[in-house]
Amino acid sequence: MSLFNLRRLSPKEEFPNLDQNYTCMAKVLTLDMYTRQFNRATESGVIFDDIIRPGLEDPGEISGPMSVGCLAGDAQSYILFCEFFDRVIDAYHGHKLSNSQQSDFNYENLKGGDDLDRTYVLSCEVAVRRSVEGFSFPTHCSRAERRQLLTLAKKAFSLGSEDLPGNMYALDKRMQGDEGVGGCPKVDAPSDLMMRTGVARDWPDSRAVWVSKDSSLTVWINFDDHLQMVSKRTDSNIKEAFECVIINILKLEALYRKLRCWFVWKEQLGWVVSSPADVGTGLRASVWIKLQRLSQHKRMKSILERLRLRMDSTESTGVYKVYNPHTIGFSEVELLQLLVDGVKLLTVMEKRLEQPGGSIDDLVPAQK
Numbered sequence: 001m002s003l004f005n006l007r008r009l010s011p012k013e014e015f016p017n018l019d020q021n022y023t024c025m026a027k028v029l030t031l032d033m034y035t036r037q038f039n040r041a042t043e044s045g046v047i048f049d050d051i052i053r054p055g056l057e058d059p060g061e062i063s064g065p066m067s068v069g070c071l072a073g074d075a076q077s078y079i080l081f082c083e084f085f086d087r088v089i090d091a092y093h094g095h096k097l098s099n100s101q102q103s104d105f106n107y108e109n110l111k112g113g114d115d116l117d118r119t120y121v122l123s124c125e126v127a128v129r130r131s132v133e134g135f136s137f138p139t140h141c142s143r144a145e146r147r148q149l150l151t152l153a154k155k156a157f158s159l160g161s162e163d164l165p166g167n168m169y170a171l172d173k174r175m176q177g178d179e180g181v182g183g184c185p186k187v188d189a190p191s192d193l194m195m196r197t198g199v200a201r202d203w204p205d206s207r208a209v210w211v212s213k214d215s216s217l218t219v220w221i222n223f224d225d226h227l228q229m230v231s232k233r234t235d236s237n238i239k240e241a242f243e244c245v246i247i248n249i250l251k252l253e254a255l256y257r258k259l260r261c262w263f264v265w266k267e268q269l270g271w272v273v274s275s276p277a278d279v280g281t282g283l284r285a286s287v288w289i290k291l292q293r294l295s296q297h298k299r300m301k302s303i304l305e306r307l308r309l310r311m312d313s314t315e316s317t318g319v320y321k322v323y324n325p326h327t328i329g330f331s332e333v334e335l336l337q338l339l340v341d342g343v344k345l346l347t348v349m350e351k352r353l354e355q356p357g358g359s360i361d362d363l364v365p366a367q368k
Contacts (some may be wrong), residue, residue: 006238006328010249011031011034011035011038011077012031012035014034014038015031015034015350016051016052016056016335020059020209021055021056021059021060021069021246022059022060022061022062023055023058023059023060023066023067023068023069023070024055024066024067024068024069024070024088024091024092025054025055025068025069025070025088026055026059026069027066027086027091027123028084028087028088028091029052033083033084034048034366036083037081037083037084040080041080042073042074042076042077042080043074043076044073044074044076044140045073045134046072046073046076046077046136046140048081048084050139050140051070051071051072051073051077051081052069052070053071053139054069054070054071054139054193054197054222055067055068055069055070056069057193057197058193062183065310065325066091066092067087067322068092068276068277069088069279070083070276071085071086071087071136071137071139071197071199071273071274071275072139072272072274072275072276073136073137073139073140074135074136074137074140075131075133075137075264075266076355077137077273078087078269078276078279078312080267084366085157085276085313088276089276089279089328092276092277092326093280093326093327093328093329094326094329095280095326095328095329097268097269098267099267100267100268101267101268101269101270101280101281101328101329102331103270103273103281103331103332104332104333104334105246105250105332106126106332107239107242107243107246107247107333107334109333110239110242110333110336110337110340111337111341112239112341112344113237113238113239113240113242113336113342114237114238114239114240114342115342116236116237116238116287116340116343116344116347117236117344117347118235118236119244119290120289120290120347121287121288121289121291121316121343121347122234122236122288122289122290122319122349123232123233123234123235123236123287123288124232124233124235124236124237124238124241124285124286124287124288125230125231125232125233125241125284125285126214126230126231126238126241126242126244126245126283126284126286126336127147127228127229127230127231127245127269127283127284127285127287128228128245128281128282128283128284129224129225129227129228129273129278129282130225130226130227130228130229130249130252130264130271130273130282131225131226131227131263131264131272131273132149132152132226132227132256132262132263132264132277133261133262133263133264133273134261135148136200137273137274138198138222138224138225138226138274139152139197139199139274143202143205143206146202146205146206146222147205147206148151148173149206149221149226150206150207150208150221150222151158151223152256152259152261153168153170153208153210153219153221153227154208155259156252156255156256156259157210157255159255159258159304160251160252160255161287163251163268164212164248164251164255164315165212165213165253166210166211166212166213166217167183167210167211167213168208168209168210168211168221169183169184169208169209169210169211170207170208170287171187171204171207171208171209172204179272183211183215184209184211185209185211185218187209190203192222199223199224206222207220207222207223208221208222209221212248216231216233216244217229217230217231217244217245217248218230218231219252224274224275225273225274225275225278227252228276229245229248229249229252229357230245231244231245233317236287237293238285238287238336238339238340239336239340241285242285242332242336245283246332251325269280269328270328277325277327278324278327278328279326279327280329280330281324281328281331281332282327283324283327283328283332283335283336284324284327285323285324285335285336285339286321286322286323287321287323287339287343288314288319288320288321288322288349289319289320289322289343289346290318290319290320291311291318291319291320291346291350292317292318292350293344293350293353293354294349294353295311295313295318295320296351296362297353297360299360299364302364303349303364303365304322304362306365306366306367307338307341307342307345307346307365308324308325308326308338308342309322309323309324309325309339309342310322310323310324310325310337311323322339322342322343322346324338324339325338345363345365348363349363
């Protein structure tokens with residue numbers, strides 16, 4: 001009988017070249033830390049080199065936003081390699097893991113969100129990610145695990161067919177690049193990075209998309225995480241999207257519990273998913289907003305930092321995606337409130353700059 005034996009040299013000889021690597025992984029990783037993690041492996045076989053591979057495959061750019069540069073292979077990774085992950089979370093989110101992560105699913109606590117200026121805010125989206133206890137994450141899971149996760153999702157949605165009416169579509173290559181087949185939304189082909197890091201292994205085996213009957217909600221199964229629930233709207237009512245996601249993620253969690261399965265939760269980390277960029281709430285909220293003048297302002301970068309927001313350009317001229325880069329250290333409602341209040345202020349600034357000689361100096365928020 002032969003045993004698995006990974007042939008490696010010493011930690012010093014195996015230490016990666018981090019020159020011109022602009023990820024949080026490279027920012028925190030030292031030879032001493034690498035040496036301490038070198039011979040460790042989780043119960044499912046995740047080693048430290050598996051964790052840091054995404055940042056080595058995609059080192060980022062000096063002028064771009066800093067990515068985390070790592071992915072967990074399973075929930076135990078966050079415990080076994082906590083020295084590393086805790087520092088990555090601090091570097092990316094500015095959050096030290098000392099207090100319990102708080103959750104607030106009471107969407108009625110959100111002030112505003114249904115009153116954004118439709119002249120400027122064109123559309124919005126709210127998404128949450130979840131992982132299922134006892135399964136490896138997409139970078140590391142086996143084919144059988146992935147198929148079990150899909151079977152579990154089918155059982156959950158079948159069990160909740162009355163409370164969560166909709167249809168599930170098993171992914172096949174016909175769907176890629178189309179506007180959707182039947183009622184299934186468009187599915188992009190996996191990126192090169194997804195292939196190299198293992199997220200898209202065996203594509204499209206056991207990937208599926210569930211779509212609600214009224215098309216207001218989509219659940220992506222076995223993509224970047226076990227589950228990602230998304231509510232996307234073609235108007236500015238992000239409060240409605242938030243309410244839709246919160247109500248239905250709680251329904252889905254209850255269905256999984258009936259099947260004796262639980263979403264992964266840790267007291268300090270909150271909801272645990274594959275990327276440390278998404279732990280905590282697992283929530284991303286985005287709006288697409290017209291900011292033709294403000295986007296070119298010299299203080300725009302500082303304004304976004306003070307609002308705790310990030311902005312990406314889109315294919316449409318003058319339209320930008322504004323979203324929360326942080327997911328931990330705030331509750332779900334607090335994150336949405338930051339976005340709603342921030343977008344309102346950005347809209348006021350854009351209107352001010354449309355006026356002849358308009359200045360926004362008095363509107364710039366104090367340092368965060």
